Amino acid sequence: MRSNPPRLEPKADKDTVRRHNLSLVLRAVHDGGEATRAGVAARVGLTRAAVSSLVEQLLDSGFVTESGKTFSGQAGRPGTVLKVARTGVAGLGVEVNIDYVSVCVTDLSGDDRVRLAEHTDNRAAPPAEVLAHAAALASRALGSAAELDLRPVGVRLALPGLVSGGTVRQAPNLGWNGVAAGELFARALARPLPVGSDNEANLAALAELWFGGVGRERTFLYLSGEIGVGGALVLGGELLRGAHGFAGEIGHVVVDPAGPACRCGSRGCLEQYAGQRAVLRAAGIDENAGLPGMAELESRARADDTRAVEAIRRAGSTLGLVLSGAVNLLDPDAVVLGGIYRTLMPWLAPPAARELDRRVVSGLWSGDSGRLRASSLTGDASRGAAALVVRDALADPAAYA
Amino acid sequence: MRSNPPRLEPKADKDTVRRHNLSLVLRAVHDGGEATRAGVAARVGLTRAAVSSLVEQLLDSGFVTESGKTFSGQAGRPGTVLKVARTGVAGLGVEVNIDYVSVCVTDLSGDDRVRLAEHTDNRAAPPAEVLAHAAALASRALGSAAELDLRPVGVRLALPGLVSGGTVRQAPNLGWNGVAAGELFARALARPLPVGSDNEANLAALAELWFGGVGRERTFLYLSGEIGVGGALVLGGELLRGAHGFAGEIGHVVVDPAGPACRCGSRGCLEQYAGQRAVLRAAGIDENAGLPGMAELESRARADDTRAVEAIRRAGSTLGLVLSGAVNLLDPDAVVLGGIYRTLMPWLAPPAARELDRRVVSGLWSGDSGRLRASSLTGDASRGAAALVVRDALADPAAYA
Incomplete structure (x- = not known):
């Protein structure tokens, strides 16, 4: 039972339906973690026979594997457990x-x-x-x-x-x-x-959505702090891409119109205050020191080095200012900070949260709202x-x- | 041929389908402006007989009217023209x-x-x-x-x-x-x-979308300048409401964290620079003068009164600063300025456009992009x-x- 090659002529309808159902069944197995044919049939609303035929095709083509283990907790005959393949x-x-x-x-x-x-x-x-x-x-x-x-x-x-x-x-x-x-x-x-x-x-942001345990927070603003400061907005589980695919450029929101020149051609962009180089420089570390520089910054902050702590706090406060504007505009459930911000959270988050508390008009970010948090992942x-x-x-x- | 009362029991399926089709046909007549039964049938993909029956129901209940006029330009028998009712x-x-x-x-x-x-x-x-x-x-x-x-x-x-x-x-x-x-x-x-x-x-913003001739710009940021500055984002023809329905509060994006106190509890919000009272005050007019005050401001600006012109230009420049951040974040096709901004456009728009030109990282707002424009409507x-x-x-x- 090999899959038919994709066809584009009008007669392809039956193929199209089968291809669609094949994906339905595969995603049911994928989302379920472990599933039986009967469980999949109940979930996708196809007959047990149709599901069995589709599962055969998925087993043949290596998308799904079957283990000897059986579920007997459910009604009906116990079924063998299906999982998506770890290979292929x-x-x-x-x-x-x-x-x-x-x-x-x-x-x-x-x-x-x-x-x-x-x-x-x-x-x-x-x-x-x-x-x-x-x-x-x-x-x-x-x-x-x-x-x-x-x-x-x-x-x-x-x-x-x-x-x-x-x-x-x-x-x-x-x-x-x-x-x-x-x-x-x-x-x-x-x-x-x-x-x-x-x-x-x-x-x-998609990695955070899918693997980061975001849970019910399916509407969140994600920031990736690196040399640049990137951003992305996830709305109800989907990326907001904007009219031309260029949404999310929070790093170039202006903090001070007369501020330092930014490589984008503007002045005073957030990146110039809360990007990696700006924070390193403010802490008295070589701004081009990269990852070792960030490790040095963190270790100085842990040792209560005033200059390091102050540098991170000031970045946090500026970040909070810009975030308060973004939250007023977009009303996300949460703001997730990734990249270099993850390890700087102990010093970065309190001043940022203070600005959000003070400046978000809905009041939903007041006090210890728990809405500002570090991303769950690295290298996301x-x-x-x-x-x-x-x-x-x-x-x-x-x-x- | 009266409509059946809504039912919620499982047997309601046939009713549900008919109700749905009734809406399909009504919206086809609505969107078409003028339509024949044959035209509606072709558009919604129902049989001519089904459409005729649904049209009868819509005529009976007063949603649709029929004029003596006929279309003969189309294939088939000429049909009488259907329109949505001007009454009811x-x-x-x-x-x-x-x-x-x-x-x-x-x-x-x-x-x-x-x-x-x-x-x-x-x-x-x-x-x-x-x-x-x-x-x-x-x-x-x-x-x-x-x-x-x-x-x-x-x-x-x-x-x-x-x-x-x-x-x-x-x-x-x-x-x-x-x-x-x-x-x-x-x-x-x-x-x-x-x-x-x-x-x-x-x-x-919805009025602008539906009646303002926005045309293909179905992703735009709308600002309503009044005493407060309201905002709304339309994405692909739908309002972005945010996680709790509070999105769009661009009036409370911070311009200067140490700026004048705002009624929202924060400081230096856009409203304090580009709201009606701020502009009137900067022009040397009583900030509580309301509509007559706005008329006075416009007439002074038309007479090249330096203080009036400067007040509007400064508001435009601050507006442009905040808009550049919003555009970097959201990548809309256009920004539409409504309320008091409509009549101030000759003085307001050039400095705002200059900031957008300078600060939007995509470069899509450079020069005479035509993306910043006045709303088409008043009292929208x-x-x-x-x-x-x-x-x-x-x-x-x-x-x-």
């Missing part, structure tokens, strides 16, 4: 940020099975070189994936800037303008895989990217069999 | 703002058929009195509507603050906190009509409110027959 179809995510590249392979369940990261100054080299370097790291990850019997069916790039149709329109901190990142990456990757691209904060953008590839496969498994 | 089911919208009350009755096509407005300082009286006054004005509008054979089937209140479930949680400029506005209004209105409530900027919130009542009737005509 997988997703590859590649984050190219200002001073690092990070790669992740997730399996069908979204678990991150391969992780690789390298610290490297991506401002120093031309885009083609940076992307070739990322492709080399991705190739190593593909090798590790093969050893685990995982077969990534696509790549998604996570990029720190405005991305549209595979092209980086603007990534001020990389100095990229109109860079066809998807194409350059695909050319450098030995394996011919479909390559998609997206903003890194968007993908980190590449995982979100990989999971998005997997999500496409779950939506139409027949196309990936 | 209608909507009533009531805007209670800081210094005026405005009432509008729209017919099924959304045309505003009755308009009444009164200037009155609503800060001076307790909420129950303000709402009783608004109800008295609404009653007069109901009288005028009756003379036009219009029968409003519901009321929607437009209120300048955070509204949730009929209650004004916060309207800083009115000084209202936790006011059950819907209930107070309903009690004061002689006629027993269902009363809904919403934020005034939300309703003005009450019309949007009335049209929302009509939209409910269009969605389920059987419930209003």
